Amino acid sequence: MISKTTIDNVFETARVEEVIGDFVQLKRSGSNLKGLSPFTDERSPSFMVSPVKQIWKDFSSGKGGNVVAFLMEHEHFNYPEAIKYLAKKYGIEIEETQQSDEQKEQANERESMYLVSEYANEFFQKRMHETDEGQAIGLSYFKERGFTSETIKKFDLGYSPDDWEVFTKAALEDGYKLEFLEKTGLTIVKENKRFDRFKGRVMFPIHSMSGRVLGFGGRILSNTKKAAKYLNSPESDIYHKSKVLYGIYYAKQAIAKEDNCYLVEGYTDVIQFHQSGIENTVSSSGTALTPEQIRLINRLTKNITVLFDGDAAGTRASLRGIDLILEQGMNVKVCPFPEGEDPDSFARANSEDELREFLEENSYDFITYKASLLMDEAKNDPVKKAGLIRDMVNSISKIPDNIQREVYLQECSRIMDINEDVLYATLAQIENKDAKSSGKPQKKKMEVVKEEAAPKVKIDPLYELERKIISLLVLYGREEGEFHDMLLKQNDQGEMIYESEIQEAKVFEKIFLDLQEDEIEFTNEDFKKLFLLLIEKLNSEDEFGVEMIINDIEESQAMKLTDILMEEEQYELHDWDRHDIPVKTKDQGISQYVTQTILSLRRHLVGKKINELLEEMKEVESESDRTDKIQEIMSYTSLSTIISDRLGRVM
Structure with missing residues (x-):
């Protein structure tokens, strides 16, 4: 077992942005960092990291949490393995009690x-x-x-x-x-x-x-x-060899820093390049390149430069992998070595500066290189040239981005001296043939497709309101405010009137007392546990920070807390007003927002009670019981009206 002291030391030292940056290329986005999701195959970033809050959220898969949660999700570590990995990364000595034979057996x-x-x-x-x-x-x-x-x-x-x-x-x-x-x-x-x-x-x-x-x-x-x-x-x-790249562990930081990855064939090619100072180099370990391997690189950079031996076999083998790289939406260049040389031998024979100069001067855009190579092969044979042009267009058809595809077609037209319309027609034939073989509908020219409206997400108002209460405690719990309570009192004439009463309190005190007064209990088990824990910490800790609890709570609770903390980073949700779920506006004070949320929860629970009583009334047989139910319903309806009136005044 790892000691509590070691675990605390790891959490205090580890930086979520540094650890995740070893696996995902992160770019600055305001006070946060964003990148492509390492858990789904996506083209635009939906993965957010907050250095301030020391948490991450992947909006495409719904996963999120702290630095340990990332390692457990991404590397399939268990909790002790993740702690040990971080301790090793940050040079922290691990204090560990001796495992028994039984514990070893249970591994x-x-x-x-x-x-x-x-x-x-x-x-x-x-x-x-x-x-x-x-x-x-x-x-x-x-x-x-x-x-x-x-x-x-x-x-x-x-x-x-x-x-x-x-x-x-x-x-x-x-x-x-x-x-x-x-x-x-x-x-x-x-x-x-x-x-x-x-x-x-x-x-x-x-x-x-x-x-x-x-x-x-x-x-x-x-x-x-x-x-x-x-x-x-x-x-x-x-x-799983199709999901592994040789050297990726040593190259990942250099790949992200250089925003480019050199792809070679063998182990010694990788090692020799690293020794020469070109550390952003990996190898497919002698196996054919796979989509999984390309996606591994895609997390760190969008740019791949394929290096291959200076012989016909090496050239052909590398060209076969290019279509696969293009298919994944990556930018690809090729760099052939002189006849009789490979990356290993060339790196050995040249200094780092000479190697870098060679790579820079001899890395060609794939379309330029492939076109010139194929044209050399076809020479004056028109039949062969036609086949090679189709080969080029076939590669271009793999590119998912329409604009990039069009630019490449224009370049291909220029290099091969062939009309653009012919290339577009060939591209359409290839796409329709591929669609037919895969069972997808064929593309038609100038076809207008009316998109179906996206299905509306069903919102559970009670879940969202309970979540808002937790959010208020997490984000504003220790803030102080003036709360205007409208108390219903009887005046001298015997009439019921509202009387304003101002109360100064911390947000967590106001929420706790109001929910206690109404005897409101959370229906969601995770929110119930989080509520009690947050109230305890806010009441006992002078300086409360969410990082104090996120490392010690259950995974399901940590996930909900992460969602709340990263809420501002997510896209704006619409139509909350229709569901009576308050959303804090910029001009709204925290006191007003707290009161509005509590009143909304009260009104929802009263409305729910009224519906339950109406259902129960269907089963009532005796007239006296029916009268009692009606009076109870009227009482709750009156209460709902009062709450709605108060809510209107607050808003």
Whole structure:
């Protein structure tokens, strides 16, 4: 168990904008920061971070909370894992009580797989640095590739001994279960035999965006034809190669800062670029590029530069991934290396300044590069040229933005010396063909489509009014104001008249006393708990801040509190007046707003009671009972009229 002191220290030190900034590209928006949602596939930002309030809200998925809640949602950490991640990031020493054997046993399966992977990572590093075999084979290989000691340490590079089960035996002796060694793919189990998957290979650990080891890539150093040159961990509950980019953990901050990501093919390409100072570089780890990998980059930048080897095979392979990048609405450039060179070899042979200069001068817009490349291939063959033009238009059809698509068509027309109308007609054919194959309605020229009105959201007035009460306590609880209460009294002539009485009080005192007086209880369980907690804290703490409680309450309550705190950042909701739900206006004082909200809640509850009595009256059989019900209804109706009158005066 992590001590309370450590947890408090973590919350005091961690900055939500810094932590989230490691995963999402954030841009300033007034006093807040905004970015694309990391939880949904969206094109325009709806993800907001408040540095002042130290919370975040994702309006597209409804998720929100504090810094720990983000890590739990995004990285699928449990609470202790999130605390440990933050402690490591901010250099906070963790005070932890010793876990019992029973607690260790209760660790979930995914966590067990992570622990096994972390153990393997440390094992491979130690074997490379601390054994003669590791130094002679593994370390010398990396040194020959030009990697410095700092780079080798940074990327956790290691070596798996050339022995059938030396790793497996060591892991079992240290208490790790064979079940999880097999599930992570580190150990292969066949009948009664077991052996190390990565026997005799140099090891490249593959990290998640938060730095956890998900799997490994291993390169064999012997010249045997029976074994694959590179071997990756198999798919598992923690490692999905289509959703992972090699180097993303080390590159994420540089990608966001440079607002560009260099995409290469192999592990050594990434490492060599990082060593050369070009840290905004990642790799698809030798697999075909996937939409999930592109979306991973999209959270950090809209710009990708694809780097590929200076040969025909490298060029073709990279061009295939471009359509996929365009489909995700990203801006893509391409940078080919000279014949016989790849990113690794070129970075080794040139200084950082020379490398940066080369990348700047040889990064072409995809349309310019692809057009010139294809035209070189077609030369004077009209049939081939027609096919290549269709290929170009097909790539342009993947772009979701209409304006960008039109600009590219115009550029394609200029480069290829072909009429724009022909390209537009070809684009329409491709789009209709794609629509037909996917079952979507085909596009028609100049077709006017009348959009159906969006379904109206059903509002629960009682829920919203209870939420307003919590909002008042959170935002204005300790503010003082003059509250004008209209008391109904009898004058000398025996008539009932209103008499104004001014009362000075703090907002939380006024709300608490009024709700107590009317014996009003919250119907929503989360709001009920929050109300009692807020009243307690406001009454006992001289300096109350919502951050004092948001870290200690249940997830459902924290979510509701986050919604309230980020309400100003959300789009303006309409039609509240029709539902008798007050919204604070700029010229309205807090006293007036509090009184209006409480009166609105009273009127709603009285109206609800009247409806209940009317329903009950349908079941009444005796005339005396019926008379009693009518009198009760009239009494509540009179009360409703009085409240409405008072509400009118306040408004």
